[in-house]
Amino acid sequence: GGRAWLKPGLQRALWVKNITRCKSEHLSPTLLLDRLPADFLRAVTCQVCDHLLADPVQSPCGHLFCRTCILKYGRALGPRCPACALPCPASELAPPAKAFMGILQGLVLRCPQRECGEGVRLDAYGAHCHAHGGDEDEGVGEGGGPPQGRGFDCYLPVNKGG
């Protein structure tokens, strides 16, 4: 069937890391302040990289990915949905519903900076981290801290939906 080419589990995860290389740009769902239900976490994370959705786009089959992730994935592995293997050409990627974007942007993260730990909305997280200024080297984990030598705009789900 159409799913046969999908690599399972760990092997796929390693592949994907090499394709997307987004670890320093995207945010880990472990930053979320609340212990949200498993299926909800799945709904707000990228089906390619498992980070919190950054500038998400939706496939015709209804799955969600960071825009850069699905484009890189499609170039490397062909235009099929990484979640369900249905056809997924770049031309048919669409913005998710505005109502969904509002929910995503309203998720509250815990600031990982030492001596802060404040709860910050996803759509304010870039500015918040920026305000911490030079404290960028405090060694938080994957996707946990501000990216090195980059702006913070990559955190924002810039796509407002439609």
Add this chain to the structure above:
Amino acid sequence: GGRAWLKPGLQRALWVKNITRCKSEHLSPTLLLDRLPADFLRAVTCQVCDHLLADPVQSPCGHLFCRTCILKYGRALGPRCPACALPCPASELAPPAKAFMGILQGLVLRCPQRECGEGVRLDAYGAHCHAHGGDEDEGVGEGGGPPQGRGFDCYLPVNKGG
């Protein structure tokens, strides 16, 4: 394995209908105003009855169900999660995170009453339908209209999370 006893697809759906009998009390996700992404819909619907979560509880494995659905299901089929077959005793069902309950209660439904069609938040839907008064027989579909001869409180996800 532990999943072997789970009945797939249609057969299971018919079973479950007979166990929960919640069609006239719960709301169909087709009432949602926005075309929300597939995984998000899964996150706000009951893994037993597929209606919008009503008074949801969370299993130790992180799956969500209407309280009445998982209790009826457990009594009929034993204390295993209907989504993943892990142990799911009634005593370990917990309220979902408050942040999730806020998102659920803020979902906007389209009022199915003829000549209304207004967008109404889930947590205001019962009162809204009640205000339509005697127009309760307009023949909307499954889970679409006010229940016959009942109050409207059953619509509310009364559990505020914790």
